Amino acid sequence: MHADDFLLGGVPLRSRFLLGTAGYPSPQVLREAIAASGAEVVTLGLKRQLATGAGDNGFIDIVRESGARLLPNTAGCRSAREAITLAHMARELLETHWIKLEVVGDEHTLQPDPFELVSAAAQLVKDGFEVFPYCTDDLVSCQRLLDVGCRILMPWGAPIGSGQGLLNPWALRTLRARLPDATLIVDAGIGAPSHAALAMELGFDAVLLNSAVAHATDPVGMATAFRHAIEAGRWGWRSGLIAPQDMAVASTPVAGRPFDL
Numbered sequence: 001m002h003a004d005d006f007l008l009g010g011v012p013l014r015s016r017f018l019l020g021t022a023g024y025p026s027p028q029v030l031r032e033a034i035a036a037s038g039a040e041v042v043t044l045g046l047k048r049q050l051a052t053g054a055g056d057n058g059f060i061d062i063v064r065e066s067g068a069r070l071l072p073n074t075a076g077c078r079s080a081r082e083a084i085t086l087a088h089m090a091r092e093l094l095e096t097h098w099i100k101l102e103v104v105g106d107e108h109t110l111q112p113d114p115f116e117l118v119s120a121a122a123q124l125v126k127d128g129f130e131v132f133p134y135c136t137d138d139l140v141s142c143q144r145l146l147d148v149g150c151r152i153l154m155p156w157g158a159p160i161g162s163g164q165g166l167l168n169p170w171a172l173r174t175l176r177a178r179l180p181d182a183t184l185i186v187d188a189g190i191g192a193p194s195h196a197a198l199a200m201e202l203g204f205d206a207v208l209l210n211s212a213v214a215h216a217t218d219p220v221g222m223a224t225a226f227r228h229a230i231e232a233g234r235w236g237w238r239s240g241l242i243a244p245q246d247m248a249v250a251s252t253p254v255a256g257r258p259f260d261l
């Protein structure tokens, strides 16, 4: 294992960039964007996949050829029951026990329903799944998800597809401080590489995003930019950021003190 590998559901990974696969201009651009991102985990919406017919455009083949691990998601589900059924279908069809659990409670914001989410997560953990719940940044609902056996949490940065970045850095910082043992991945709402870098500088373990790459003018270039931003943010977190100060602190050494020993 490399020094900064991280364990995701027990699997050692080098890349801390998880990429969504929806909405790319063409299969070829998707293929190239996955390669440029360096992502080792890609997510796909099973509901969309079933609706369009599994295997359309060789979609699953593209993902498999990339060598990335599949993380099926339950995007489009509105109840625990529906999400549980879809998760079981994903396990059968795609031969993975990983599931990104999405249960939307509000159509306007696509905000996760915390009650249905905890209920579905509890059942799926019992059924042997590694559950990646897409949740809000609310500390107590995140704690409830851990209580029912989740090891990974995916709080939102902002509503899906909004590109607004991290709307509540305080809440995300609080999650990192209060849940030191959980694997925390910012998921959704990221619009720019700087947003992803900030998530990593806050100590998050990884970032998942889709729209900012898929809908960029140059998705392959943007995947590259995010790859570097996530690595830069991780290096920043690991290297110990200086604490912000209200007042100026002279950085030029005074005579006779070249080092701050």
Ligand SMILES: CC(=O)[C@@H](O)[C@H](O)COP(=O)(O)O
Residues within 6 Å of the ligand: 020, 021, 022, 043, 073, 075, 100, 134, 159, 160, 161, 162, 163, 187, 188, 189, 190, 208, 209, 210, 211, 212
């Ligand atoms: C692809 C996926 O799983 C989305 O539900 C996810 O939340 C990404 O959100 P953005 O498209 O805002 O990056």
